[in-house]
Amino acid sequence: MYGDYxxxxxxxxITYHLPVRLWYKYDLQYWGLDYPPLTAYVSWLCGFIAHKINPEWVALDDSRGIGSATxxxxxxxxxxILDLLIYIPALVQFARNSSLLRHRSAKAKDVALxxxxxxxxxxxxxxxxxxxxxxxxxFTLHSLNFFSQGRDLLGAFCFVASLGFKQMALYYAPVVFAYLLGKCLLLGWKSxxxxxxxxxxITIAGFTILFLPFLSEFxxxxxPPIQRIFPFARGLFEDKVGNFWCASNVFIxxxxxxxxxxxxxxxxxxxAIAxxxxxxxxxxxxxxxFGTMEMAGDRSKSCQPSPTFAxxxxxxxxxxxxxxLFSFQxxxxxxxxxxxxxxxxxxxSAPTVEGGDWEWGVLLNNMACFSMWPLLRRDGLTVQYIGLLSLWNYAIGHNPLRQSSLRPLTLFAYSAAAVIQVAELLITPPTRYPDLFPVLNALLxxxxxxxxxxxxxxRLVEISWAMGTIRTSTITSTSAPSSLRPILEERRYPSSKELFNNFVSDSAAAGGGNDASNHTISLSTHDVSSLRKRHAPLHATSEGQAPLSAGVVDLTE
Amino acid sequence: MEPALDGGSTSSSRHSKRFSQSLTPTGSGSLRVRKPSNASGGIHSGSMHKVIPDSMHTYGEGIKAVKEKDSERTSLSNVDWDLLVVGTVIKLLLFPAYRSTDFEVHRNWMAITNSLPLSQWYYEATSEWTLDYPPFFAYFEYLLSIPASFIDSQMLRVQNLGYDAWTVVAYQRTTVIVTELVMALALRSFIPKSIHPNIQRIISASLFFHPGFLIVDHIHFQYNGFMFGILLWSILMARNDHKLLSGILFAVLLNFKHIYMYIAPAYFVYLLRSYCMTPNGTISIPSFLRLAQSVLAVFAVSFGPFIWLRQVPQVLSRLFPFTRGLNHAYWAPNVWALVTALDRVLLKIIKMRKIDFEVDTSAVDSTSRGLVGDTSFAVIPKVKPIHTFAITIALQTVFLVKLWRNPTYKSFVAAITLCGYVSFLFGWHVHEKAILLVLVPLSLLAGERHSYFRTFTIASVAGIFSLFPLLFTPAETIIKVVYSILWCILVLSPLSKQLYEFPSGVIAVATDILERAYLYGFILLQVFVSLYPVLTKTRAQAGDTAAESLSKLEFLPLMVTSIYCAIGVIWAFLRFSWLYLTEKY
Incomplete structure (x- = not known):
């Protein structure tokens, strides 16, 4: 009966009408609160406004199952509204200032957004x-933006907010932890x-503020909130989900x-192993x-992102x-x-790279929608599912038939998904396997x-290699000849093959750009003409070549 | 089929070729010209992705290429595809939206035409929503019912009143989207030979995305997009000098929905003057006969079966029910709305001042609620259908004389607009939806000059706002407001940039300021309309003694909307009449 709504x-x-200590205890059988406190506070605020507009919407107990249009x-x-307040500003900030999109044209940034x-x-x-x-x-995106600007404290605070809103942010936590600790290591003992x-x-203070009302009787x-937020009493997976456990459960x-x-x-x-x-x-x-980012007397170092941010x-x-894929519940x-x-x-990344981030991103976005299809179908969102998927794929110009190393997989996944969905429409599953189609969905x-x-x-190996993490730590902007400093400053973080290609193609399209990009263009002038034809596959760098190191080597000639 | 290259030619054979090509675009898009690997494709390939760029990075280049090639090509370009896809997805997402009784009306007609013999169509009265559109529309519903029988035969049972399963909703909504393509193609075909293709492109897009169609067709539910598509094809044929075809298409349109009779006088005068007469005034008998025969043939196809069955009087009695009141349930923003409001004010004054005046007491209550029924005035003398008819004819004649003297294409479009306008402003029992009859042809002239554009702006904003009361459910309220604002920004600002002229002279400046103030006033009006129910509710809760009288005034937002919109619509009419009568065509 009912659902997330x-x-x-x-x-x-409940947050509006009950005292804080009862939030995580009140009638838990009926959709008891099981998200962290920030969700509860936001719910309280929304409840407060709702009560001002129409008290019936949030009347304690009486409003259960209310489905009025208003x-x-x-x-x-x-x-x-929350989208507008939190998510979209983070996205805009990302599109405008992120180091990932630094060398892209304004139009490319709009497209990204x-x-x-x-x-x-x-x-x-x-x-x-x-x-x-x-x-x-x-909130996670905000913290990513702050980390990219080297404002780690604000970033950590935003990440605490993210965790405090929904425990699912824990999936990101190891990375945030590893990145921040790694940066501290690079900064060395002194800073x-x-x-x-x-x-x-900041982290402890953030959590303390979040849980402050619950600390009165420590x-x-x-x-109760901790128990509610981490329900280890539940099953290995919920419903049918396209992860390792659910899929392998068919066989084991x-x-x-x-x-x-x-x-x-x-x-x-x-x-953990994964x-x-x-x-x-x-x-x-x-x-x-260790300690390579440290500069005596230069405190600004901690205000820069670590090279590992790439x-x-x-x-x-x-x-x-x-x-x-592997975790519980x-x-x-x-x-x-x-x-x-x-x-x-x-x-x-550039859409033209075969089997690159762009193609995988499209494939996974589409398959993610498909994997949620049983849920969406229950919610009666068929038209929206079809409409939004086609709009997005059309808008980004996705063509699954285009020549690419990922094409076999993409075509197989799409046609299998189509077959499953059409079959679901036409065939009623045998009584022995009422969940036949959700299971097939989960398997695919x-x-x-x-x-x-x-x-x-x-990709992790590629990026690590391309970044030349070890090498960049020795050729930093400060140790390089002064003539190269602006170039290295500019070129330190772009890491992957795609980034490099974008960089070249964007600056080629812009007809020059800054001096750093002029240098880069000269590396591959024979490619620029082919890059101008945006649809032609890029030949800028061969598969195994690390673009950054190539750039550095060439520039030092 | 090769893309048409007949740039400046106007020969009719070339044009019919162009027409068919617009319907079956097989030519290649601009980007595919530069990208030979994707050179095949189009509608028939079934894959939209072939026609579009592989990434949005090329979007801007696409536009540039389109601008360069616009005048040469008739196949759909990338921008057209983009607009088509975006528009269709928006409309798809409106499937679950609120729908009015018109939805059931059309389902019922589908059921009647499918399950009953033709002789019963105009007699069947199981549902209160009897068939009251001309025969072509009935045939159209019959055509729609054929695929419907494969989807869900339940929707075709006459007895199955109010059937609204998911299948019917999806099917009927889909038919609206698909039949609207007639309009989309007409709008696309306006671009190639227009004087300013870039402006025409914006205008075409503005009509395809018109909030009026979104509100009336895709939410409220009707088939206006399809029928205005026929009208636009007819106008386009007039522009491209296929006047006979234009006349035939208009006759077809009249047999789909008889509301288009409002603009029939303009068609009559225009075709008579420019098709049946030579420029120096001598009548060309062969042309006249050709036109008359064609139009009669169309009517024969439409009404033939009913003439054969001797049912014409019954059909006509369904088409023209003269039992309705002066105003529709919600007052359409026309002259009668203002007159009715004036009557209310006069009544108040008489009551307050206790002036000795013979008040029609039966009318005191009837006007207050603005419900369906005859609106009778308390103070002002009663208006009868014959009065509205006389005023309409008289005013239309003024514009038709001008059209007779200047039978050019632009003059013709302006005359269509003004005929529709006069009927809307002075007609008997006018629906607010009829404003589309004004806004659609007026849009075609929006790009002429700044003064045309300003008229278009005022009429469009007031006209679209006047459609808002059609949708009163909360979710759709947000959709209509947000969508209309977006439309205004995306359509009005680029047109304004292209057409802006500084007002010259004191009067022009003053008018400009007043018009701007009026337009921004709609924001306040929307705030008032939104907040009014909340305010009255809280007052009612506070136990205010005035609460009762306030609930009596629950129609106040509607009345204020109607009056405020009426001011703009009438002002735009005066502006446009002045423009038309003083313009040298």
Whole structure:
């Protein structure tokens, strides 16, 4: 009966009418509050305004299951307003200032912004199914923006807010932790330790503020929210979800082989192993380059992003996808978490690179919507599903038939998805397997997500290699000859092959640009003419060549 | 088929070729010219992706290329595809939106035409929504009912009143979107040979995305987009010097929906003067006969079966029910809205001042609620249908004389607009939806000069706002307001940039300021309309004694909307009449 919509609306009602200590205890059977306190506070604010407009919408107990047109419009409006307040500013900030898009033209930035804004999966879940995922994602995006500007304290604070809004942000937490700690290592003893201390202080202060009302009677009041937020008593997975556990459950009945106490530990172990590569990629250069960012008497160093930031977005994707695939109690909606960093990577890369970030981003965005299809169908969002998916794919100009190394997979995934959906429409599943189509859906989705995971590992290695983390730590702007400093300043963070290609093609289109780009163009003038034809595959760099090192070598001639 | 290259030619064979090509675009888009790997494709390939750039990075270049090639090509360009896809998706997303009884009306007609023999169509009265459109529309509903029978035969049962399963909603809404393509193609075909293709492109897009169609067709539910598509084809044929075809198309349109009789006088005069007569005034008998025969043939096809069945009087009685009141339920923003309002004010004054005046007491209550029924005045003498008819004819004659003297294309479009305008302002029992009859042809002239553009702006804003009361549900209220604001920004600002002229002279400046103030006043009006129910509610809760009298005035926002819109619509009419009568065509 009902769903997330009623849950969220119910929280408005209980937070507004009840004292804080009862929030996590009141009638838990009826959609009890199980999100962290920031959600509760936001619910209170929305409840407060709703009560001012029409008290019936949030009347305690009496409003349960209210479905009046005005109350629905109000609830949907709160999602849009919160979008406008948190998520969209973060996106705009990202599109305008992010180092990932630094060398792109203004038009390319607008396209990037539109691509993320029209992302169908998030719209379908937030404005269709009804949730406030964009708030959590928005806070994470804010923290990413702050990290990219080297404002780690604000970034950490925003990430605490993200965690405090929805525990799903935990999927990002290892990366944030590894990045910040790694930066402290690079900063060395002298500035690293104070930096670590202030980040730690901000984080603890953030959590303290969040849980402040629950600290009045320590710890009795703090236990209910914690228990509610982390429900380890539930099953290995919820509904049918396209992750490792649900898909493999078709062949291996995990519940029969393992006890309920073991499964969470098993899942946690799998997850930890799965995201370990990201941790290594972030920590290894930090340990190797211990203290290289330190500059005596130059405090501004801690105000710059660490060189490992080039890996940050990708590590976010890799880690959160690991969580989605292997962790305990995953919902199908959780795919939105890895989808955000992937879409950021996607818009920052050139659509023309075969099997690159852009193509994988499109494939995963589409398959994410498909994987949520059983849920969307239940919600009666068929038309919206078709409409938004086609609009987005049309708007970004996706052509699955275009020559690409990813084409076989894309075509297979789309046609299999189409077959499943058409079959679902025409055939009633046999009574023995009432869940036949959701299971097929989960299997297909899990397959694609699993391949995406493998691809993310490959990209992690590529980026680490291309970044030349070890080399950049020795050739910093300060140690290089003064003539090269502006170039290195400019060229330090762009990391991947795609970024390099974009850079060349954008500056080629702009007809010059700054002096750094002039240098880069001269590296591959024979390619510029072909780059002008945006649709022709890029030949700028061959697969194995690390663009940054190539750039550095050439420039030092 | 090769893309048409007949740049300046006006020969009719070339044009019919162009026409068919517009319907079956097989030529290549500008970007595909530069990209040979994707050179095939189009509508028939079934894949939209082939026609569009591989990434939005090329969007700007696409526009540039389109501008260069506009005058040469008739196939759909990338921008056209973009607009078509975006528009269609918006309309798809409106499937679950509010729908009025017109939805059931059309379902019922589909059921009647499908399950009953033709002889029963105009007699069937199981539902209160009897068939009251001309025969072509009935045939159209019959055509729609054929695919419907494969989807869900339940929707075709006459007894199945109020059936609104998901299948019917999806099917009927889809038919609106698909039939509207007639208009989309007409609008696209206006661009190639227009004097300013860039301005015409904006105007065409503005009509395709018109909030009026969104509100009336895609939410409220009707098939106006389709029928205005026929009208636009007819106007386009007049522009391209296919006047016979233009006349035939208009006759077809009349047999779809008889409301287009409002503008028939303009067609009559124009075709008579420019098709049946030579420029020096001698009548060309063969032309006249050709036109008369064609029009009669159209009517014969439409009414033939009913003439055969001797049912014409029954059909006509359904088409013209003279039992309705002066104003529709909600007053359309026309002269009668102002007169009715004036009557209310005079009544108040008489009551307050206790002036000895013979008040029609039966009318005191009837006007207050603005409900369906005969609106009778308390103070002002009663208006009868014959009065409205006389005023309409008299005013139309003024403009038709001008058209007779200047039978050019632009003059013709202006005369269509003004005939529609006069009927809307002075007609008997006018629906607010009829404003589209003014706004659509007026849009075609918006790009002429700044004064035309300003007239268009005032009429459009007031006219669209006057359609708002059609949708009163909360979710659709937000959609209509946000969508209309977006439309205004996206249409009016680029046109204004291209057409702006500084007002010269004191009067022009004063008018300019007043008009701007009027336009910005709509923001206040929307705020008032939105907040009024909330305010009266809180007062009612506070136990105010005035609450009762306030609930009596629950129609106040409607009345204020109607009057405020009427001022703009009438002002735009005066402006446009002046422009038309003084312009040298």
């Amino acid at each position: 009623e849950a969220q609306r119910h929280w408005l009602e 109350s629905k419009v109000y609830m949907r409006f709160t999602v849009l 539109a691509t993320i804004l029209l992302q169908p999966a998030l719209i379908l879940i937030d404005s269709g199914h009804f949730q406030y995922n964009s708030v959590m994602l928005g 690293g330790v104070p930096h670590l201390a202030s980040i730690g202080f 710890p009795t009041h703090l236990i 009945k995990w519940n029969r082989h393992f006890s309920k106490a073991v499964l969470p530990k098993l899942a946690t172990g799998f997850t 995201f370990m590569p990201s941790m290594i990629a972030l920590f290894a250069p930090a340990i190797k380059g 890996l940050f977005t990708h590590a976010l994707f890799q880690t959160s996808l690991s969580f989605f 995953v919902h199908e909606k959780t795919i939105l978490v890895p989808l955000l960093p992937l879409t950021l990577l996607m818009v920052a 989705s899990a397959g694609v997500f699993g391949l995406a995971y493998l691809w993310s590992l490959k």
